[in-house]
Amino acid sequence: MPAGMTTPQPFSFPDDQIATFRAFADRLADAAREAILPHFRTRGLDIENKSKAAFDPVTEADRGAERAMRALIEATYPDHGIEGEEFGVKPSVSGWSWVLDPVDGTRAFVAGLPLWGTLIGLTWQSRPVIGIIDQAYLGERFRGWPGGAEVEDRHGVRPLRVRPCADLREAVAATTDVHLFTPSEAGGFEMVRRTAPITRYGCDCYAYAMAASGFVDLVIESGLKPHDVAGLIPVVEGAGGLVTNWRGGPAWRGGQVIAAGDPRPHEQALVVLRRAAD
Amino acid sequence: MPAGMTTPQPFSFPDDQIATFRAFADRLADAAREAILPHFRTRGLDIENKSKAAFDPVTEADRGAERAMRALIEATYPDHGIEGEEFGVKPSVSGWSWVLDPVDGTRAFVAGLPLWGTLIGLTWQSRPVIGIIDQAYLGERFRGWPGGAEVEDRHGVRPLRVRPCADLREAVAATTDVHLFTPSEAGGFEMVRRTAPITRYGCDCYAYAMAASGFVDLVIESGLKPHDVAGLIPVVEGAGGLVTNWRGGPAWRGGQVIAAGDPRPHEQALVVLRRAAD
Numbered sequence: 001m002p003a004g005m006t007t008p009q010p011f012s013f014p015d016d017q018i019a020t021f022r023a024f025a026d027r028l029a030d031a032a033r034e035a036i037l038p039h040f041r042t043r044g045l046d047i048e049n050k051s052k053a054a055f056d057p058v059t060e061a062d063r064g065a066e067r068a069m070r071a072l073i074e075a076t077y078p079d080h081g082i083e084g085e086e087f088g089v090k091p092s093v094s095g096w097s098w099v100l101d102p103v104d105g106t107r108a109f110v111a112g113l114p115l116w117g118t119l120i121g122l123t124w125q126s127r128p129v130i131g132i133i134d135q136a137y138l139g140e141r142f143r144g145w146p147g148g149a150e151v152e153d154r155h156g157v158r159p160l161r162v163r164p165c166a167d168l169r170e171a172v173a174a175t176t177d178v179h180l181f182t183p184s185e186a187g188g189f190e191m192v193r194r195t196a197p198i199t200r201y202g203c204d205c206y207a208y209a210m211a212a213s214g215f216v217d218l219v220i221e222s223g224l225k226p227h228d229v230a231g232l233i234p235v236v237e238g239a240g241g242l243v244t245n246w247r248g249g250p251a252w253r254g255g256q257v258i259a260a261g262d263p264r265p266h267e268q269a270l271v272v273l274r275r276a277a278d
Numbered sequence: 279m280p281a282g283m284t285t286p287q288p289f290s291f292p293d294d295q296i297a298t299f300r301a302f303a304d305r306l307a308d309a310a311r312e313a314i315l316p317h318f319r320t321r322g323l324d325i326e327n328k329s330k331a332a333f334d335p336v337t338e339a340d341r342g343a344e345r346a347m348r349a350l351i352e353a354t355y356p357d358h359g360i361e362g363e364e365f366g367v368k369p370s371v372s373g374w375s376w377v378l379d380p381v382d383g384t385r386a387f388v389a390g391l392p393l394w395g396t397l398i399g400l401t402w403q404s405r406p407v408i409g410i411i412d413q414a415y416l417g418e419r420f421r422g423w424p425g426g427a428e429v430e431d432r433h434g435v436r437p438l439r440v441r442p443c444a445d446l447r448e449a450v451a452a453t454t455d456v457h458l459f460t461p462s463e464a465g466g467f468e469m470v471r472r473t474a475p476i477t478r479y480g481c482d483c484y485a486y487a488m489a490a491s492g493f494v495d496l497v498i499e500s501g502l503k504p505h506d507v508a509g510l511i512p513v514v515e516g517a518g519g520l521v522t523n524w525r526g527g528p529a530w531r532g533g534q535v536i537a538a539g540d541p542r543p544h545e546q547a548l549v550v551l552r553r554a555a556d
Contacts, residue, residue, distance in 0.1 A: 041491070041493065107476050107478060108478060110450060110476060110493070111450050111452065111476065111478045111488060111493055111494050112488040112491055112493030112494065113393065113478060113481065113484070113488065114392065114416065115391065115393070138392065138416070172388060172389050174389065177477075177479060178456065179471070179477075193457070198385050198388060198389065199455075199457075200385060200386060200389045200391060200480050201455060201479030201480040202478050202479040202480035202481065203391065203480065206391070210389060210390040210391065213319070213390055215319065215388070215389055215390030216389050216390065
């Protein structure tokens with residue numbers, strides 16, 4: 001492994017504990033689907049601005065799903081913490097916390113595009129252990145845990161596996177919106193964009209699901225919150241990929257994030273991204 | 279209607295002729311689905327470069343679907359022309375031509391993203407009359423014809439209708455990739471991007487389907503070919519929207535294209551886009 005990169009945390013939890021939490025994470029995702037789907041592609045979506053500085057649509061879907069998930073967690077694991085995008089932080093007294101982003105990609109949601117997703121992460125002392133990326137409209141659920149990852153969709157359940165990619169010059173890259181980058185971040189991304197033969201935009205969390213599935217080689221973003229990454233890190237890592245910040249360090253705090261299926265284009269991208277790293 | 283804009287062509291074809299051609303367009307879309315779906319999200323996709331100048335993936339899906347559609351047309355309407363993205367032009371001897379883009383959005387296809395689509399247009403003396411945007415993986419088919427448009431999806435068949443949008447400052451805008459614009463085109467688009475509260479990227483033909491569905495207000499692109507637009511113009515117009523070039527003239531030749539659900543943000547965008555118009 002190249003210098004400066006971190007090894008994923010060596011978690012060692014009892015298998016039955018992981019199995020129990022994985023099953024519970026699915027219950028959360030089911031509850032979120034039920035709350036969100038009736039609001040997708042309905043007219044007269046109630047969009048509020050959370051902040052006047054940046055346009056950030058919040059829908060009934062977002063709030064309803066977080067409410068439903070929080071209620072389940074509080075009823076089942078009262079000693080677990082909760083960090084939700086909509087309703088803030090409940091501290092953990094056990095070390096475990098559920099980190100929730102009910103609708104990641106609210107702009108895609110508003111535009112009718114089925115690339116938003118529900119992100120559910122279970123963290124142990126802030127480090128993501130179990131994650132789900134759920135696309136309710138497509139009926140696709142991507143799951144990750146220590147040592148594995150799988151997708152459940154219309155074809156059933158299959159293991160997830162990243163694909164090899166020897167060089168950035170062969171990579172499919174993705175980001176959500178180049179205009180979200182600062183000028184120096186944009187400078188770093190520009191090298192990647194001009195080197196990789198395909199770059200896709202507007203994917204939000206779905207890009208990480210496609211990285212875990214072996215169709216996207218690099219995902220590069222900045223300005224992420226912990227709730228943007230906790231759900232997806234276990235999925236990409238469980239599929240054999242890596243998720244780091246732009247210095248090659250841990251990504252669970254969010255900020256500048258790069259996910260890759262193969263360490264080779266990851267390291268090539270870091271050569272320039274490091275110069276724009278916080 | 280503002281000066282300089284064109285009224286859509288006043289087509290008057292017998293209803294039963296339109297009905298017959300609409301049913302046949304569905305047969306083409308069915309054949310394309312069958313040829314394409316087995317290749318979506320399979321590993322080891324056979325990507326060839328059609329041109330060394332630009333990276334343009336061509337898949338077996340693309341070619342297989344066009345072959346299947348051409349065979350059906352030649353067997354059923356030997357006097358109709360065919361303009362396909364993959365296998366070129368067969369001149370029309372009747373005035374009618376089928377304009378085919380089997381996989382619009384090949385980059386999305388390669389990245390596993392379900393926003394590519396099959397575009398099928400029937401033109402009369404080069405003007406699009408009937409159109410289909412088919413998203414095979416989602417099972418969504420958007421149809422347009424003189425005077426109407428509808429979508430068929432998991433929920434059944436519903437009419438398509440654009441939504442009102444009084445001002446560019448309230449619009450959801452979309453384009454495929456800002457890097458496809460020339461510098462002067464990018465300058466024009468930049469005003470739209472900075473004025474509209476939401477801009478989405480990477481949608482290809484699916485953005486037009488969302489405009490016809492009333493979730494996207496403006497789609498702005500350049501460098502389009504006739505086969506990129508023939509299938510989608512009848513869908514957007516049939517849903518009550520408009521599709522023009524950046525001068526407000528007809529869009530069926532492709533090039534710089536703007537689609538809108540409401541003429542007001544369309545006209546506001548043209549104020550700046552006209553300066554970059556060919």
